[in-house]
Amino acid sequence: MPKPTKTDLAKYKTILQNQLASLRGDVGSMRDEALRASEQDASVDHLADQGTDNYDQGFMLGLIENEEETIKLIEEALERIDGEGDWDFGMCPMCAEEIAEAKAKNAAKPKTAKKAKKAKATKKAPDAWIPKARLEYLPWARYCVRHQEAEERNREIA
Numbered sequence: 068m069p070k071p072t073k074t075d076l077a078k079y080k081t082i083l084q085n086q087l088a089s090l091r092g093d094v095g096s097m098r099d100e101a102l103r104a105s106e107q108d109a110s111v112d113h114l115a116d117q118g119t120d121n122y123d124q125g126f127m128l129g130l131i132e133n134e135e136e137t138i139k140l141i142e143e144a145l146e147r148i149d150g151e152g153d154w155d156f157g158m159c160p161m162c163a164e165e166i167a168e169a170k171a172k173n174a175a176k177p178k179t180a181k182k183a184k185k186a187k188a189t190k191k192a193p194d195a196w197i198p199k200a201r202l203e204y205l206p207w208a209r210y211c212v213r214h215q216e217a218e219e220r221n222r223e224i225a
């Protein structure tokens with residue numbers, strides 16, 4: 068996978084900024100609504116009504132939480148685009164780690180100069196860039212699909 072170009076980065080930045088603005092707006096109005104609902108709760112002591120309101124509020128709070136999670140991911144992605152993130156935008160840090168480990172292992176193995184030259188010529192260097200199709204669909208993706216799935220499995224176990 069090629070590294071994202073400057074043009075790509077500018078495009079992702081615009082998408083991310085628009086997404087961020089709209090999500091922040093959503094969360095703001097959902098918060099207002101949840102607040103109104105809880106104010107109504109305080110004034111209405113009808114048990115049945117309270118039950119539904121609590122349900123709606125729980126549902127709303129869940130939505131707010133999800134959107135806040137996405138907002139965080141978008142903010143991190145924007146930091147990566149600006150070069151202030153923990154890694155380069157468009158790169159899967161776990162792939163980068165795997166490549167670094169493989170390189171360290173190879174370096175530890177003694178090799179003749181001839182062999183090393185041949186390996187360099189025939190083997191395409193592995194890279195850690197996330198496929199463009201994935202970034203276009205999900206510009207705030209932190210990992211490639213394989214590592215995203217691994218990460219989600221880990222979270223389910225934890």
Ligand SMILES: [Zn+2]
Nearest residue numbers: 159162211214
């Ligand atoms: Zn990866």
